[in-house]
Amino acid sequence: MMREKVWQDVIAVAQLEPGDVTPVTAGDRELAIYDTLDGIRVSYARCTHGAANLCDGYFDGCHIECPLHQGLFDARTGAALAAPARVGLRMIEARVENGMVQILI
Numbered sequence: 568m569m570r571e572k573v574w575q576d577v578i579a580v581a582q583l584e585p586g587d588v589t590p591v592t593a594g595d596r597e598l599a600i601y602d603t604l605d606g607i608r609v610s611y612a613r614c615t616h617g618a619a620n621l622c623d624g625y626f627d628g629c630h631i632e633c634p635l636h637q638g639l640f641d642a643r644t645g646a647a648l649a650a651p652a653r654v655g656l657r658m659i660e661a662r663v664e665n666g667m668v669q670i671l672i
């Protein structure tokens with residue numbers, strides 16, 4: 568039987584890098600928290616193209632560029648925008664509640 572998803576705290580909003588991407592570990596998951604122009608977004612931190620951590624990449628408030636081969640993703644939607652990235656980011660549903668970033672997992 569599948570466990571029902573629940574909202575879990577991952578980090579206080581005050582601890583985020585404003586306008587940037589912040590690495591967070593939640594259990595055994597390595598996540599990237601993006602403070603985008605449209606609000607907080609969360610994805611798995613590993614690039615979908617290879618073994619790079621997107622938290623080490625360049626973030627402009629909307630797009631995250633992979634530090635290894637410069638694949639480009641839209642951090643708001645997860646869409647892959649530029650080669651060699653072809654597969655979109657694995658996004659995790661997120662919200663802000665009582666000053667905490669929460670993920671539905």
Ligand code: FES
Pocket residue numbers: 614615616617618619633634635636637638639651652
């Ligand atoms: S590992 Fe990210 S683009 Fe290649």
